[in-house]
């Protein structure tokens with residue numbers, strides 16, 4: 067019987083401890099940590115994620131600034147809003163919700179975010195620190211950091227294990243592969259051009275999947291007793307599903323994250339964690 071890795075319960079535990087920490091920081095520094103969220107356009111999924119981020123901030127006592135910009139905003143205008151937020155001493159964290167509308171460069175705007183306020187962990191300085199395993203010295207990307215919290219919480223060993231990362235995006239696949247390498251796993255990275263995907267997935271003691279292809283990973287593609295982390299989120303006939311065929315795969319593995327309720331909630335939890343961390347680093351703690 068597989069252990070279901072519960073992202074809601076783990077989030078609740080971390081958020082409770084952040085709530086206490088935020089209260090103490092507010093007493094000591096006269097204001098709580100503050101997060102600025104920039105949303106361009108009206109992508110319905112992004113609107114939900116931003117709403118959830120702002121609600122989560124308020125639940126733990128973090129201040130938030132909700133900057134909505136029209137789809138017609140230019141790259142220069144967007145960059146200069148980020149610069150303004152960089153210069154605001156009362157802002158500790160800045161995120162630009164992705165994806166951006168066509169014509170706007172995510173890489174360009176992220177490069178404008180000051181690394182010490184980059185609570186998404188997407189700036190090249192933070193990417194470098196993540197690659198080098200200098201986690202204490204920077205801000206790590208939320209989804210991969212959330213996945214690593216599962217391994218910690220459920221005492222899942224990584225050293226010497228065969229870990230397979232399916233998906234090589236800049237925000238999930240690449241940083242998570244690096245975190246697994248830093249934990250001394252033997253890591254293979256697969257992606258859309260990989261020939262014979264199941265050759266790799268069947269070999270995995272730890273299988274992490276972030277492709278956005280609903281139900282891509284079937285029971286016959288996983289090793290008996292593996293740990294499976296599903297990072298995909300798609301809507302199929304109004305239902306939220308992951309990249310893994312949960313019902314089939316759960317019969318075969320030792321642990322698995324559900325979708326919804328697995329990695330997703332941890333993404334927002336780690337954003338709160340990073341905002342508190344950014345506040346502390348900026349105040350010399």
Ligand SMILES: Nc1nc2c(c(=O)[nH]1)N[C@@H](CN(C=O)c1ccc(C(=O)N[C@@H](CCC(=O)O)C(=O)O)cc1)CN2
Pocket residue numbers: 114115161162163164165186208209299306325326327328329330331332333334
């Ligand atoms: N600037 C960023 N943009 C995006 C990020 C990011 O980390 N930073 N990640 C994703 C979207 N995302 C957060 O922004 C995100 C995705 C999913 C969840 C989540 O809690 N999922 C739930 C299901 C929610 C639902 O009902 O749709 C779950 O899996 O249980 C949170 C955040 C892309 N953009």
